Amino acid sequence: MFLKKSKKTYKGKGYETYALTESYREGGKVKHKHIANLGALTPEQAEQIRLVLKVQKSEDVFVGPLQHVVAKKHYRFLDVAVLDHYWRHFSLDAYFNHKIYPEAMAINRCLEPKSKIRIKDWTENTALPRLTGMECPGEYEIYRDLDEIAVAEKQLQQHLYQQYMKHGLAAEESYFYDITSSYFEGGKCILAAYGYSRDHRPDRKQVVIALVITPEGYPLYWRVMPGNTQDVTTVKELVKELKERFGIKECLLVFDRGMMSAENLQVLSRQDFTYITALDRDEIKGLGLLEPGFPELLGKEWRENLEQRRFRAYDNLYFREHNLSGKRYFVSYNRQLCEEQRESRRIRLAKAETFITALNENLAQAKRSRSEDSTKGKIDRQLRNLNLHKVVTYRLQPLTLKSVGPGGKEKKINSFRIEYTIDETALKKQGSLDGVSCFLTNSQSLKPEQVILAYRRKNKVEEAFREIKSYLQVRPFYLTREERIRAHVCICVLGYLLLNTLEEQLSHLEKPLSGPDALAILGRCQLNRIGPKGSDTYVESITEPAPEQLELLRELGLSYLVKAKFVDQLLEHSAM
DSSP states (O other): OEEEEEEEEETTEEEEEEEEEEEEEETTEEEEEEEEEEEOOOHHHHHHHHHHHHHHHOTTOOOSOGGGEEEEEEEEOHHHHHHHHHHHHTTHHHHTTTOHHHHHHHHHHHHSOOOGGGHHHHHHTBSHHHHHTOOOOOTHHHHHHHHHHHHTHHHHHHHHHHHHHHTTSSTTOEEEEEEEEEEBOSSOOTTOBOOOOTTSOTTSOEEEEEEEEOTTOOEEEEEEEETTOOGGGGHHHHHHHHHHHHOOOSOEEEEOGGGOOHHHHHHHHHTTOEEEEEOOHHHHHHHTOSOTTGGGGGSTTHHHHHHHTTOEEETTEEEEEEEETTEEEEEEEOHHHHHHHHHHHHHHHHHHHHHHHHHHHHHHTOSSOOOHHHHHHHHHHHHHHTTOTTTEEEEEEEEEEEEEOTTSOEEEEEEEEEEEEEOHHHHHHHTTTTTEEEEEEOOSSSOHHHHHHHHHTTHHHHHHHHIIIIISOOOSBOOOSHHHHHHHHHHHHHHHHHHHHHHHHHTTSSSOOOHHHHHHHHTTOEEEEEEETTOSOOEEEEOOOOHHHHHHHHHHTOGGGGSHHHHTTTOSSBOO
16 A cells, blocks of 8 residues: 555646555556545655555554664674774684684773673673674683683784784884783782782782783783793793794894893894893993093083083983993983982972871870881881882881770880981982983994884883783783683783774874774764564664764774674664
């Protein structure tokens, strides 16, 4: 049945009338059967009748008040789809034999980190099963996948290296290396041990994580080691791995001063590796690279004084090159860094004095006797945390207090008063090299500016650790089996790979965004299931992409993710 419109002219004036008409076939010809005259209708009335007739023909059409249409379920879509695109970009879908949980765990780290036992439920509430064409097996399959990931860790790293070469992401042949630590909450693990904690949790056992990345931040190599591993002992094994597993014969390795030792530098040179690192303050003094009285040169006329002593300007620092035993040293002075370090020391000193004043007040009001060892331990820890244990000296003066108990009996309380002094000589010594750094390389071809810039770019690996530890939440560990811990770190590194890939693309935009900010914008576009209230009937559609989302996808080259041709494949009862 349909609405038939007729036009008539009477006395030179046109009229439109409508009638309900039904089509039928007779003798192979289509004929119309007149059902009822409706007379003249407004365009709105005619459209309403057409809609009613359409409802009569189709079960999928709903007519009713808007408030009767409800959202029945939402699935994370656009943020997951973008990260899935980058997962496929590095052929990780093929590497993991098209298993859903490795990808789900890595994407989950980027969006909403969950415990492994909750990954199945989380994944089922995203569009990932539709994007991959895979269902989610039982949650115990997650742990089987983790065990396989741990066993194949080296093969995964080689796969990524081959992908970087394929996409031109390892062309510079220079890499940044650093290590960090991550602590445990409960449980026992053979890797867990007490050691130097970069999380400031010396009370917790930890593991040590080594990481090598490209200058653009792509992870090449990582390794989980016992928590008491010393930085300086890791370089030999790293060189061996780079040469044997990745076939890297020559490269530039940039690493922190904590891994610098004469033995490590010899190992690198023997293996034809070029290195860039830095010296700590004691090593700078020991080499005699600065003339006596150098701190006195840094007053008001500091710039003229340095230029007179062959220092050259580069960016925001002044440097001077020294050649000793085939190595090149670049002593530098950064005025801004100097002032920041002096201000930091002033603030730390004020914190120490505030701490001692507050502790003295507490000791003076003690309700029970205080232990000398315990009080000293508290002071020593605070001074060491503030790096003022060589600057502030103190002694505990006995203090006797009296207290009257409930029965009126007088009680003697042994407490203390802290008397302290600031050693001005030690304070001056501590600040004598404020703003001073020294870079070291065995390269005879790199320009000084290239050496300094390369070491500065080392902060990329420090940023990687910050993202892995904070945003991707690698810590604390609740797992206990060694292979599960290694696999968890692998998953976090893969999550970082996806996030870094997105951020690299975002860095080229006119108005750069951070990866988390971009994912937050994209995450507002969901896959929605909607239908009449109280009915099992539903259709699916994605949230209408906002201009901000469309522009972001266009700049990333991912507009296809919201095109009907792509989206329709993902929907049940498509409303697109």
